[in-house]
Amino acid sequence: MERISLACEKISLISPGELDTSLDFSSKLNPFKTKDQELLLQGLERSGILSPILSIKKTGNPNPLVIDGFKRIKWALSSKIDTVCVITLPQMEEEELVVFLTTKYAPTLDTCVVRALFLYFLVEKSFKHKTIVEKVMPILGLEPHKGLLERYLKIAGLPHKLLLFCHEKDFSLKRCINLSYKPRRLLETIIGLNGIISLSASLLQELCDNIHDILRRDDMDVEAFFELKQVRDILGMEKDPSTKTRLLRRFVWQMRYPVLSSVHAQIEEIEKRHFSNMPFCIKWDRSLENRKITITGSVSSPNELDSLIDALSDKGTKEGINKMLARF
Amino acid sequence: MKPKSVTLHPDLIRHPFSQNFKGARVSKKSPMLTDYRQGKRHLFISPKKGDIFHICASLDTRYICCSTHVISHISNCPFECTYCFLQNYLTDTTLTVVADTKAIMAEIKDKVAKQPWRFFRIGTWELGDSLALPPLNQMAAALVKEFALTKNCVLKLRTKSSAVEPLMDLDHQGKTVVSWTLNPPEIIAKEEIATAPLEKRLMAMEKVARCGYPIGLHFDPMILFNGWQNAYEGLIKMVFSAVRPKDVIWISVGSLRFNPEMKKKIENNYPSSKITAQELVLGDDNKFRYPRPVRQDMYSLILDCLKNVGADQCFTYLCMERWNVWERVFGRYPVSIGHLDYLIARSVHKRFPKTCPTMPPKGKYMALSY
Ligand code: SF4
Numbered sequence: 001m002e003r004i005s006l007a008c009e010k011i012s013l014i015s016p017g018e019l020d021t022s023l024d025f026s027s028k029l030n031p032f033k034t035k036d037q038e039l040l041l042q043g044l045e046r047s048g049i050l051s052p053i054l055s056i057k058k059t060g061n062p063n064p065l066v067i068d069g070f071k072r073i074k075w076a077l078s079s080k081i082d083t084v085c086v087i088t089l090p091q092m093e094e095e096e097l098v099v100f101l102t103t104k105y106a107p108t109l110d111t112c113v114v115r116a117l118f119l120y121f122l123v124e125k126s127f128k129h130k131t132i133v134e135k136v137m138p139i140l141g142l143e144p145h146k147g148l149l150e151r152y153l154k155i156a157g158l159p160h161k162l163l164l165f166c167h168e169k170d171f172s173l174k175r176c177i178n179l180s181y182k183p184r185r186l187l188e189t190i191i192g193l194n195g196i197i198s199l200s201a202s203l204l205q206e207l208c209d210n211i212h213d214i215l216r217r218d219d220m221d222v223e224a225f226f227e228l229k230q231v232r233d234i235l236g237m238e239k240d241p242s243t244k245t246r247l248l249r250r251f252v253w254q255m256r257y258p259v260l261s262s263v264h265a266q267i268e269e270i271e272k273r274h275f276s277n278m279p280f281c282i283k284w285d286r287s288l289e290n291r292k293i294t295i296t297g298s299v300s301s302p303n304e305l306d307s308l309i310d311a312l313s314d315k316g317t318k319e320g321i322n323k324m325l326a327r328f
Numbered sequence: 329m330k331p332k333s334v335t336l337h338p339d340l341i342r343h344p345f346s347q348n349f350k351g352a353r354v355s356k357k358s359p360m361l362t363d364y365r366q367g368k369r370h371l372f373i374s375p376k377k378g379d380i381f382h383i384c385a386s387l388d389t390r391y392i393c394c395s396t397h398v399i400s401h402i403s404n405c406p407f408e409c410t411y412c413f414l415q416n417y418l419t420d421t422t423l424t425v426v427a428d429t430k431a432i433m434a435e436i437k438d439k440v441a442k443q444p445w446r447f448f449r450i451g452t453w454e455l456g457d458s459l460a461l462p463p464l465n466q467m468a469a470a471l472v473k474e475f476a477l478t479k480n481c482v483l484k485l486r487t488k489s490s491a492v493e494p495l496m497d498l499d500h501q502g503k504t505v506v507s508w509t510l511n512p513p514e515i516i517a518k519e520e521i522a523t524a525p526l527e528k529r530l531m532a533m534e535k536v537a538r539c540g541y542p543i544g545l546h547f548d549p550m551i552l553f554n555g556w557q558n559a560y561e562g563l564i565k566m567v568f569s570a571v572r573p574k575d576v577i578w579i580s581v582g583s584l585r586f587n588p589e590m591k592k593k594i595e596n597n598y599p600s601s602k603i604t605a606q607e608l609v610l611g612d613d614n615k616f617r618y619p620r621p622v623r624q625d626m627y628s629l630i631l632d633c634l635k636n637v638g639a640d641q642c643f644t645y646l647c648m649e650r651w652n653v654w655e656r657v658f659g660r661y662p663v664s665i666g667h668l669d670y671l672i673a674r675s676v677h678k679r680f681p682k683t684c685p686t687m688p689p690k691g692k693y694m695a696l697s698y
Contacts, residue, residue, distance in 0.1 A: 217605035259619040287609040
């Protein structure tokens, strides 16, 4: 270790392998790509390390604890560079250190998932919960509440593949929290279907919610659900992902809402029998709460108006509407 | 069930009600607990602040409501019903009782005097159970005595407990209805945690009926489970072996309903409860309920059972339901909330003239606006 004394700080030339990089959160972000990461690597390739690594002294640790410059170190290691310039600051209080790290990482913590991972990282590094709540959360624009921290920590524990998905789709905190209360096995299975079916953010949520309720209602486990013949048939069929998605979604909905599904099927049957060739549309309250049928039609000529009036006054129309209303 | 701590507001130190709490901590401030469960175990006895008499907060003009009035002098409850809306409602979860009966009665008398023609049903259960704790029961007893002197009011105590001793031997003048929320034993065990078992509730019901109190029955919330039909049929048989139809002033029937935000709360607070996993639809009032055809089946079953035990003479109504559900179940429906209010008053006048001595004027009820 070579040491150059400067008026204000100590700058040393240190082998990158001798540095303690345990506060490196950026590696945790891999493969959670954030905006700045790629730009930074490109810059290093182009111009090398231009600014020194920042570190602090830590009692009982002979190696300086790096607080800034992790990617430079990584790049130096992979480029087989012998020594890097390191500024070593005196020891820092926990609060000071956590504020430094948070301010440093804040711009990259652009989704709920990475914020959750960062908070989890701090807990893992033994920063006190109180310090995290009071010092870190406000910097991240979060309410400084213990309960909220707990929620974020729960989110950080979601399966890795799912975290990646939620990060890519920029899931809101509410959505992430909702997922964090679902059984892990269910989440792993559903996220494992991505590709076989086309999972969107809302579909993932819908499947998780509905299947979870079915499992609880019917005392079923995740395996038993995905072993159901209908589910296996849908997932195993030689069809494109979007067809399978549609079929799976319908099957789950029918299982979750058996009464609504069967009444809708009856109403749809009446609709098909009575109104399939009519110049108007029929709609009804999908919740079945309101006894109300909405009829809409549009006309672009007097002749069309005549046919619409004829169709509406048809005996069959009245009969069909009455049959529909009787289902309410 | 005894509270873990009692805090007494200094203004009430000399209040007779407070004499039962010697050694209570004296403080102007409620302990302001925020944890729903923790709050249930700590009692704060408070003076009356602001108005506490109002129409039931659930009233929604898109539904047919019974437009009962309530005094919200109890907040939180020592029981633990999995479906209880208080889980998502209270900010200060401390079990709080406004002990100032005189002030409560003054507000009631002042307000009911503005509509002397109207029969006011006044409940004490809006934010808690009327008889869940001995201190509440003494409070209830004090109100029974006060209501006995009123003209156009009836006090509605509603409970899942069996603690009716303080109500015995009171001169109630038929001006208090003691009512029970009833569910089959399976539901009481799983979803109405810490409440009195059915047999105890029925024994208590028998006792108060013998004391001449009109009895109210609330099959609400009905909850769906495997075998619900037989269970509710059995329940009605048991109830009417404890009391006679002529003791029963009214019966309300309703089904499980809760706000979407409650779903997560229930699942977290009571993970073994399955009530949120049933098929539910969101109504116009932003509450989940069983699908309409299911509710209709449930209510029709209750009506059939009531008929079978000869209790169809008791005034029976649906709680927070739509007119089309009424029509399916009863073959008719009240045309407005005021109309239902009138129908209840008329039935009470006919069957319990001491409770409602004057014939309610239909026109005035029909003209009520909400
Ligand atoms: S008795 Fe009523 S207030 Fe008490 S927990 Fe049950 S539902 Fe809530």
